[in-house]
Structure formats: structure tokens, C-alpha cells
Amino acid sequence: MSVADHVDLEQFMAGVEKRNPGETEFIQAVREVSEDVFEYIADKEQYHHHQILRRIAEPDRIVSFRVCWEDDNGNIRVQRGYRVQNNNAIGPYKGGLRFHPSVTQSILKFLAFEQTFKNSLTGLPMGGGKGGSNFNPKGKSDNEIMRFCQSFMTELYRHVGEDTDVPAGDIGVGAREIGYMFGQYKRITNRFTGVLTGKGLEYGGSLVRTEATGYGAVYFLQNMLETKGESISGKSAVISGSGNVATHAAEKIHQLGGKVLTVSDSKGYLHDPAGMDQEKIDWIKRQKGVVRGSLAEYTDVFAGSSWNPGKTPWEVACDLALPCATQNEMDKTGAELLVGNGCIAVSEGANMPVNLEGVKVFKTAGILYAPGKASNAGGVAVSGLEMSQNSGRISWSEDQLQEHLKTIMKDIHDTCVEYGAGRLPNGECDYVKGANIAGFVKVANAMLAFGVV
Ligand code: NDP
Numbered sequence: 001m002s003v004a005d006h007v008d009l010e011q012f013m014a015g016v017e018k019r020n021p022g023e024t025e026f027i028q029a030v031r032e033v034s035e036d037v038f039e040y041i042a043d044k045e046q047y048h049h050h051q052i053l054r055r056i057a058e059p060d061r062i063v064s065f066r067v068c069w070e071d072d073n074g075n076i077r078v079q080r081g082y083r084v085q086n087n088n089a090i091g092p093y094k095g096g097l098r099f100h101p102s103v104t105q106s107i108l109k110f111l112a113f114e115q116t117f118k119n120s121l122t123g124l125p126m127g128g129g130k131g132g133s134n135f136n137p138k139g140k141s142d143n144e145i146m147r148f149c150q151s152f153m154t155e156l157y158r159h160v161g162e163d164t165d166v167p168a169g170d171i172g173v174g175a176r177e178i179g180y181m182f183g184q185y186k187r188i189t190n191r192f193t194g195v196l197t198g199k200g201l202e203y204g205g206s207l208v209r210t211e212a213t214g215y216g217a218v219y220f221l222q223n224m225l226e227t228k229g230e231s232i233s234g235k236s237a238v239i240s241g242s243g244n245v246a247t248h249a250a251e252k253i254h255q256l257g258g259k260v261l262t263v264s265d266s267k268g269y270l271h272d273p274a275g276m277d278q279e280k281i282d283w284i285k286r287q288k289g290v291v292r293g294s295l296a297e298y299t300d301v302f303a304g305s306s307w308n309p310g311k312t313p314w315e316v317a318c319d320l321a322l323p324c325a326t327q328n329e330m331d332k333t334g335a336e337l338l339v340g341n342g343c344i345a346v347s348e349g350a351n352m353p354v355n356l357e358g359v360k361v362f363k364t365a366g367i368l369y370a371p372g373k374a375s376n377a378g379g380v381a382v383s384g385l386e387m388s389q390n391s392g393r394i395s396w397s398e399d400q401l402q403e404h405l406k407t408i409m410k411d412i413h414d415t416c417v418e419y420g421a422g423r424l425p426n427g428e429c430d431y432v433k434g435a436n437i438a439g440f441v442k443v444a445n446a447m448l449a450f451g452v453v
């Protein structure tokens with residue numbers, strides 16, 4: 001069979017849709033990658049013959065399980081837990097756990113698929129996985145969170161391990177949840193190992209992991225701007241989200257002399273035309289992460305700001321945009337607003353925050369646009385470094401880790417340029433294509449080496 005005889009992109013996608021009915025987020029993620037990969041492998045018989053993309057788009061396995069826990073009123077509650085182990089060709093499965101009521105198998109499959117390419121781009125030996133539950137942490141007491149996390153790990157522990165699958169945090173899973181899950185894993189197995197990353201510093205965590213995703217997304221932005229002789233200093237930035245990724249992206253933009261105009265959450269967005277400095281960012285971190293209260297109260301504390309309920313921040317004119325909340329939070333209209341108002345660069349802190357139509361707007365406009373699998377890889381990269389430190393039973397210094405993060409983000413940027421330079425219609429770098437192809441090549445070549453498994 002020659003290359004010409006193999007299925008084309010649309011036949012391939014028809015198969016993906018048939019095998020994954022109703023899994024819209026997963027199908028969206030596979031399409032976005034496949035468009036670029038099909039182009040790249042057009043004349044490369046070995047990838048077709050070995051069905052590499054078909055195999056990457058079929059998770060190695062999906063574990064789904066019941067999670068029972070008791071709330072503070074004595075009610076028995078039942079949630080569904082998952083771990084999607086997508087691909088371990090280049091290292092143990094690695095990727096976060098998400099606790100959010102919107103979690104479905106489709107969402108975790110899309111995240112595990114994306115994670116496979118992202119982890120490949122970091123240059124570290126990590127495969128792709130993702131997990132979580134439809135558990136809603138909002139409004140739960142600390143004891144309820146602990147009981148849920150313990151129950152979740154009581155099943156998950158069979159499927160993970162420091163050389164098998166190493167989960168971490170994601171939406172709704174931060175240091176507190178990682179602590180409860182690590183404690184339960186250790187209790188059940190009687191082993192102290194690096195089975196999770198994002199751990200507390202007292203028990204094997206790594207410096208810089210907390211900041212790494214947000215900081216990394218800003219370093220990627222900085223690298224893109226430098227290709228145009230530009231910098232972050234003096235530029236205005238619109239950020240969505242107000243969690244781990246968003247607040248650390250805001251912090252780094254501020255440190256580099258940029259002006260942060262917005263943050264947001266699921267209820268609306270905050271606009272502060274004066275810009276958010278460290279004091280304001282610390283207030284947001286505390287309000288969302290410790291008080292777990294309303295973002296709108298910011299306007300009572302910091303004069304001149306406004307709260308815009310039910311809206312997304314893309315309508316605010318800016319030079320730079322960092323979507324750092326969740327998937328498909330920006331559509332065609334949001335992307336058009338940004339471009340129309342003069343935005344020159346977009347760096348995704350979230351996973352797949354811009355839908356396919358929105359991505360087309362950026363590509364057509366030819367602005368600097370970094371897909372999450374490249375620009376938010378700093379978090380999992382420092383997770384990889386946490387794994388290395390755990391294996392060696394050592395801890396690296398803050399300076400070492402900050403330097404590693406910067407270097408890894410620069411290397412990812414340069415790899416995207418290597419595969420994406422000149423590929424946009426206006427001759428600019430197509431960072432999406434660059435990330436998709438570079439992420440694919442390493443995983444694909446490892447799979448070729450293994451034969452048919
Ligand atoms: P957090 O739980 O810390 O914060 C999530 C933020 O996103 C909150 O502001 C939340 O608002 C908002 N949000 C969540 N769901 C929605 C929704 N459906 N609509 C609008 N806003 C929403 O999560 P992270 O900051 O860790 O994660 C944010 C994104 O970054 C996710 O896409 C995640 O996959 C990605 N990511 C995270 C990494 C990490 O290291 N943590 C690494 C790489 C990517 P509210 O409080 O109202 O719910």
C-alpha cells in the first residue's frame with residue numbers, strides 16, 4: 001500500500017467521530033492536531049503504515065470508578081472518578097487531575113490527548129494522561145474535601161505509581177487536595193514515593209512548581225515577542241481566570257513591566273484600568289484560594305475597578321491576551337474582538353481555551369498565537385523536574401529551577417519555530433502547526449521503535 005492509498009483527513013476524522021460518539025471536546029482536540037499531522041506525514045509512509053496517529057488517538061486505557069463519600073450532614077454522595085492513560089511511549093503517564101462538575105470522559109480524553117503532545121514538547125521523558133472527577137469542591141468543608149480525596153485515591157492507587165502514572169493538579173485540585181491524596185496513597189501502600197507532583201515542599205514537592213504554568217506562559221509570550229523585537233514592558237494584558245495559572249501569569253506580566261487589566265472567573269470579569277500590582281494580585285490569590293469568596297468584592301477594596309458579571313474579558317482593548325481559565329472560553333467573536341482592538345499576541349495558559357473558529361481568526365490575522373500545549377507546558381515541565389528530584393532524593397534550589405523553566409520554555413518556543421516558521425498565510429510562524437508536528441514526531445518515532453504494540 002502506498003501513501004496515496006491511505007485514508008485522508010476527513011475519512012480519518014469520520015472514524016474518530018464514529019468511535020467516540022458525542023465526545024465533542026475530544027473530537028475537537030483530535031481534529032486540531034490531525035489537520036497538521038496529516039499534512040506533515042503526507043509523504044512519510046512509515047507513519048501511515050503503522051497507524052501512528054490512529055493509535056495516539058485511542059487511549060491506552062481508561063479507568064472509570066465510583067467514588068463514595070459522606071458529607072458533613074451524613075448524606076452518602078456518589079461521584080464518578082476517571083484516569084485516562086493516553087500514551088506512555090516516551091515515559092510514564094503524566095498529567096493533572098481535575099475536580100469540577102463539568103468533568104466528563106470526553107473532557108478528560110481531550111486533556112490526556114493534548115497532554116501527550118505537550119509532554120513530548122518539554123523534552124522530558126513523560127507520557128500523557130489525565131484524570132479527575134465530576135466532584136464540585138465549591139462550598140465543601142475541608143473535611144468533606146479530605147474524605148472525597150481519600151475515597152478517590154482508595155481506588156486510583158491501583159493504577160498509578162512513580163514509574164507508571166504520576167498525576168498532579170488541574171482545575172479544582174491544588175496543594176490541599178494533593179496533600180490529602182498523597183497521604184492516602186502513602187497510607188494504603190506504605191510507600192513514600194513520587195507518585196504525585198505539586199506536593200508540599202515538606203514532603204517531596206519542588207520549588208517553582210506552583211508558579212511554573214503561569215510564569216511559563218509569560219516566558220513563551222516573551223519569546224514570541226522577541227522575534228518581533230518587542231517586549232512585555234509597557235504593554236497591556238487581558239487575562240482570564242483567577243486560579244493558579246491566571247494569578248501567576250498576572251504576577252509575571254507585572255514583574256516584567258506589563259499592565260494587567262483583567263482577571264475573571266465563572267461569574268464574570270474584573271477590569272482594573274490602573275493595572276493590577278502585586279498587592280492586588282495577592283488579594284485575588286487569597287480571595288479565590290483561601291477565603292474562597294467572590295471576585296466582585298475587589299471593587300470594594302480597589303477604587304476605579306469594575307465588575308462585569310456574565311461577561312468574558314475579550315472585549316477589553318489590549319496588546320496581549322492570556323486565556324487561563326478553561327476549554328472553549330473564547331470563540332470566534334472573542335477572537336475577533338481581540339484582533340479588532342489591536343491585540344498582537346495570545347499565549348494560552350489554559351488547555352484549548354480557544355475554539356476552532358477562534359483559532360482560525362488568529363491564524364488569518366497572522367498575529368503571534370501560542371497553543372496551550374506549547375505555552376502552558378511549564379507546569380508539567382517542572383512536574384517532570386519534581387519527579388527527577390524525587391528519584392534522586394534531592395532538592396534543587398529556586399535559582400536552578402527558575403533557570404530550568406526559562407530554558408525549557410525557550411526550547412519549546414524554538415522547536416515550534418523550527419517546525420512552524422513561515423507556515424501562516426501571511427508568512428509568519430504557525431506556532432500551532434509547529435507544536436503539533438514537533439510533539440508528534442518524538443512520540444511517533446518511539447512508537448515505531450516498539451513495533452505493533
Ligand atoms: P484553578 O482551579 O486554580 O482555577 C480555575 C479558574 O478558571 C478559576 O478562576 C475558575 O473560576 C475558572 N473556571 C473554571 N471553569 C470555568 C468555566 N467553566 N467557565 C469560566 N471560568 C472557569 O485551575 P488552574 O488555574 O490550575 O487551571 C486553569 C487552566 O489551566 C485549565 O484549563 C487547566 O487545564 C490549565 N492548566 C493548568 C496547569 C496547572 O499546573 N495547574 C498546567 C497547564 C494547564 P471559578 O473559581 O468561578 O470556578
Ligand code: 2IT
Pocket residue numbers: 094095096097115118166167168169170197351376377379380381383
Ligand atoms: O494541563 C497540565 O499540563 C497540568 N494540569 C499539569 C500536569 C502535571 O502533571 O503537572
